[in-house]
Amino acid sequence: RKEVEQDPGPFNVPEGATVAFNCTYSNSASQSFFWYRQDCRKEPKLLMSVYSSGNEDGRFTAQLNRASQYISLLIRDSKLSDSATYLCVGRGFGNEKLTFGTGTRLTIIP
């Protein structure tokens, strides 16, 4: 079983809609979580960190549920520019290693 698992999609969503992704992790020792965004043929870039209390950055909301070992990302009022692959990432305590999920591909349709 992969340490970090995501639904690969694709998610095809009309512009303006709300879309949510989930990601599950198997290593209960994982301490920090992140969402990265990767555009086609580009490098991954940090979208946002995920805090235990949940956090919001504009149209993006990230949540962590340690009991069920999943992380979620909610995108409200989706824009065409949100089309990308979203990578769920976990990191162990005191550990430099980031473990990436295989990504969820999102396409926003005009």
Added chain:
Amino acid sequence: DAGVIQSPRHEVTEMGQEVTLRCKPISGHNSLFWYRQTMMRGLELLIYFNNNVPIDDSGMPEDRFSAKMPNASFSTLKIQPSEPRDSAVYFCASRGGFSGNTIYFGEGSWLTVV
């Protein structure tokens, strides 16, 4: 600001040839990572360095792969001999200084072994 710089951006080589990928991390960053990305397996960590010292190379697929970091501003990933299954995008990333937990990726080296 200069980000992580990788070279070559694209390489096509014949099976059996040696491939050397190069990386210059962001100045001031003390951690460097080499990742490989394929459609089937996603992003996989190959090896990472802290202060130029290899810390974890458990992701290196086999002896054909080797990585070095002779100084804080340069690292290489070498594949010898290369095989078609090594075809992938190889990303270098760095972290440290004021970047906190964020790691920054280079644009990747797109390797095709034929």
